[in-house]
Each structure stands twice: as structure tokens, then as C-alpha cells.
Amino acid sequence: MNQADTKQIDTFEPKILAFLCNWCSYAAADLAGSSRIQYPPNIRVIRVPCSGRIDPLLIIKAFNSGADGVLVSGCHPGDCHYTDGNMYARRRFVMLKELLTFAGVEEERVNFTWCSASEGKRFAGIVREVVDRVKKVGPWKGFAGPAGQGFLEREGELAGGK
Amino acid sequence: MENNYKKLTEEIRGFAFELLKDGKVDRVIGYGKEEYSGEVTPLFITAPDESNRLIFNSECSMLLAKYLLNYRESRVAIVAKPCDTRAIASYLAENLLKRENLVIIGINGCPGITGNTACIECTVRNPVIFDFTAGEAIDKAELSPRVANELEEMTAAERLAYFQEEFSRCIRCYACREACYVCYCEECFTDSNQPFWVGGSVKLKDNFTFHLMRSMHMAGRCINCGACEMACPEGIDVRALPAKLTRVARELYNYEAGMDPEQKTLLTDYDVNDPQPGFLD
Numbered sequence: 001m002n003q004a005d006t007k008q009i010d011t012f013e014p015k016i017l018a019f020l021c022n023w024c025s026y027a028a029a030d031l032a033g034s035s036r037i038q039y040p041p042n043i044r045v046i047r048v049p050c051s052g053r054i055d056p057l058l059i060i061k062a063f064n065s066g067a068d069g070v071l072v073s074g075c076h077p078g079d080c081h082y083t084d085g086n087m088y089a090r091r092r093f094v095m096l097k098e099l100l101t102f103a104g105v106e107e108e109r110v111n112f113t114w115c116s117a118s119e120g121k122r123f124a125g126i127v128r129e130v131v132d133r134v135k136k137v138g139p140w141k142g143f144a145g146p147a148g149q150g151f152l153e154r155e156g157e158l159a160g161g162k
Numbered sequence: 163m164e165n166n167y168k169k170l171t172e173e174i175r176g177f178a179f180e181l182l183k184d185g186k187v188d189r190v191i192g193y194g195k196e197e198y199s200g201e202v203t204p205l206f207i208t209a210p211d212e213s214n215r216l217i218f219n220s221e222c223s224m225l226l227a228k229y230l231l232n233y234r235e236s237r238v239a240i241v242a243k244p245c246d247t248r249a250i251a252s253y254l255a256e257n258l259l260k261r262e263n264l265v266i267i268g269i270n271g272c273p274g275i276t277g278n279t280a281c282i283e284c285t286v287r288n289p290v291i292f293d294f295t296a297g298e299a300i301d302k303a304e305l306s307p308r309v310a311n312e313l314e315e316m317t318a319a320e321r322l323a324y325f326q327e328e329f330s331r332c333i334r335c336y337a338c339r340e341a342c343y344v345c346y347c348e349e350c351f352t353d354s355n356q357p358f359w360v361g362g363s364v365k366l367k368d369n370f371t372f373h374l375m376r377s378m379h380m381a382g383r384c385i386n387c388g389a390c391e392m393a394c395p396e397g398i399d400v401r402a403l404p405a406k407l408t409r410v411a412r413e414l415y416n417y418e419a420g421m422d423p424e425q426k427t428l429l430t431d432y433d434v435n436d437p438q439p440g441f442l443d
């Protein structure tokens with residue numbers, strides 16, 4: 001690893017898209033904030049009514065748009081505000097994760113968890129863990145990008161080519 | 163045991179003739195020869211004397227089940243390979259067709275289609291639902307479908323490189339979508355601009371995204387018939403991703419799509435004790 005690479009990894013701050021369900025995980029994030037628990041500012045939160053609302057295509061699109069990682073969090077199984085939305089979501093996410101890892105996306109970028117409204121501290125821990133995982137695998141180069149090039153340069157290069 | 167194409171063809175013609183003569187159906191969907199090129203093409207007949215135009219041979223690759231959606235309100239007989247019957251079973255499970263309007267002429271012991279790589283992975287070979295059958299049924303014990311896949315042995319980076327090379331050839335003609343029995347949406351996500359899912363250009367990034375999204379829509383519904391791969395003019399391995407999800411569904415949920423008209427699709431059902439591999443705790 002040369003010096004430039006080391007520097008890039010040291011300063012690399014991933015952009016992680018977080019889909020949080022309104023009733024549990026968003027409230028957990030809120031609780032983490034009002035309890036003044038520190039966690040890395042790398043997540044960009046999208047509040048959704050239920051984890052069952054999250055179309056797997058949204059997550060694929062997030063990677064297409066250059067997100068370094070994705071975190072999805074909903075209510076624990078059995079605690080869904082809409083009875084069973086997260087049960088349907090669970091199967092979808094398992095399939096999606098298998099698909100993405102099979103297509104060559106690093107497993108560390110695709111993160112799913114359950115987090116209840118009282119677990120503010122745990123939510124902060126999850127975010128720390130996810131940020132560490134994504135930092136470990138480095139910046140996302142896009143579906144078109146091999147190692148060694150940034151997402152945007154690679155896209156620009158390919159725009160005129162194939 | 164090998165089924166004879168000539169005998170299959172004769173049996174199919176016999177069924178079609180009787181059904182049309184007795185007025186049990188308005189139309190028979192099967193395979194025929196294109197008038198000038200002689201290539202195999204879907205054939206729609208309405209008169210009993212046309213039934214001698216029906217054929218069945220190793221070139222009959224199209225999935226005819228999808229045409230049934232165009233004739234929902236009329237009585238139709240269809241020549242159905244085992245994969246077609248699985249597609250029909252899925253349609254019935256999704257309440258898209260009426261069973262009483264359908265007459266299914268199943269091909270027993272399907273010998274497979276020339277050039278279709280999915281056939282060596284076929285676990286069925288006999289129709290799952292039918293009214294009449296042509297040919298002799300194959301004994302399940304004789305089957306030895308290939309389950310291993312060389313892509314599973316590769317590292318993630320190698321697979322990414324493999325799919326990049328494959329999808330870079332995609333010209334976005336959507337032949338895979340048109341051939342697939344799953345893809346009956348009136349508006350496909352690729353054509354939607356509100357919300358906008360994926361760009362329509364042939365940039366690798368958009369091609370890759372399109373194939374991921376297409377495969378995700380087929381999760382738990384793909385019957386691994388290989389129609390997409392047969393339809394692809396660029397010879398892309400478009401079946402690899404949905405076929406992977408078929409294997410995952412089999413391993414994790416013991417689920418096979420299109421085996422029973424009563425079954426729920428994988429993603430419209432759940433079990434409280436479903437496994438959740440890869441979830442953070």
C-alpha cells in the first residue's frame with residue numbers, strides 16, 4: 001500500500017444511507033440524540049413509515065447513486081407498529097443481501113438490524129459498528145468501477161466509452 | 163427413456179383437433195413453423211383443421227405461458243412444457259388466470275431445449291398441473307439436476323469483474339424482460355420516471371443496476387426456465403442472478419416457485435422464525 005492509499009483510508013469518511021422506521025429506529029436515533037450519546041456523523045437518515053415500506057430497489061438505487069453503505073433498521077420482529085411489516089421486510093432483505101453479495105458488492109456495505117425505541121445507546125453502537133465496517137472496505141467505486149479509482153472519475157471515463 | 167418428438171407432435175395435434183372440434187376451447191396456443199424461414203414460432207390456431215400446423219421439437223424455446231395473459235376472458239388450450247406449467251401455476255397462485263378457462267396440454271418427460279443451459283438444472287421435467295399429457299412421464303429418481311455453479315466458487319471481486327464484463331455488453335433491448343413470465347407489469351420500473359429508478363442508457367453502471375433490479379423483482383418467483391438467457395441477443399448470462407436467488411430460496415426457505423397453484427409467493431408470506439443471516443445484532 002503506497003502513501004496515497006494510506007492517506008485516503010485515513011481521511012475516508014463514508015456516506016451511509018440509513019433507512020429508519022418511524023416507530024422504533026427513528027425514535028431510537030432521536031433518543032440517542034436527546035441522551036447526548038455520541039456517534040459518527042456519517043449516516044444520512046431517511047425516515048420511512050415501516051421497514052416494510054423499503055423497496056429493495058431503493059437500496060440498489062442508493063448504491064447506483066454512490067452511497068458507500070446502507071443501514072436499514074426497523075422494529076424488532078413481533079414489535080412492528082403495523083403488526084407484520086418487518087416480517088415481510090426480513091425476507092426481502094435477506095434475498096437482497098444475497099443478491100448484492102453475489103453480484104460482488106462487499107457484504108460490509110449492506111447492513112440490516114432491528115432497534116427498538118428505547119435502544120438509543122444500542123443505536124449509537126450500531127452506527128459505530130456500521131461505519132467501522134464500511135471504512136474497512138473503503139470507498140464504494142460503483143457498479144462500474146474496479147479498485148483504485150473514485151466513483152466519479154470512473155463514471156466520467158465510461159460516459160464516452162461503453 | 164427418450165420421448166420421440168414426432169410422437170409428441172402427433173399427440174399434441176390430436177388433443178388440439180378434438181378440443182377445437184368439440185368447441186371446448188376458442189383457441190390453442192402452441193408451437194409452429196414460421197411460413198418462410200421455417201423457424202419455430204408461437205402459433206395460435208382457432209380451427210380444427212389448422213391443428214396439423216402444430217409441432218413440438220427441441221427448438222421450442224419460448225415460454226408460451228405469458229400469452230395466456232392476453233386471453234384471460236376466453237377459453238384457451240396451451241401446449242405447455244414443464245416450465246410453462248410452473249409459470250401457469252404461479253399465475254394461478256397470483257390470481258391472474260381462471261383455471262376453468264384453461265386447458266393445459268402438458269409435455270411429459272420434457273427432453274430439454276437445444277441451447278438452453280437452464281435445462282440441465284431442471285428439477286421438474288414433468289408438468290406440475292395439466293389436463294392432458296403427451297409423452298411418457300419421467301421417473302423423478304432418474305433426474306440428476308446440476309445444482310453446483312462455478313460462480314459460487316469465485317471471490318466477490320472476481321464475480322464483480324465477471325458481471326461487469328457480461329453486463330457491459332447489454333444493449334438494453336429488454337428482450338429478457340419480454341421473454342420472462344414474471345414481467346407482466348403494465349409499467350416496468352425501467353420505463354417509470356416518477357419515481358425514476360434507473361437510467362436508460364447503456365452505461366455499465368445503469369446496465370448493472372437494471373439487472374440487479376430486474377433480478378430483485380424475480381426473487382422467489384423465478385422458475386429458472388432460461389427464457390431470458392435464450393432471448394438475449396448478446397448472449398449475456400442474464401440468468402445467473404435470478405438463478406442464484408432461486409437457490410437461496412431453496413436453501414433458506416425450502417421454497418420452489420410455481421410448484422402449486424395454491425402456494426403463496428415467497429415475498430408475500432413469512433414465518434415468525436425465518437432465518438436472518440447477515441443481520442447485525
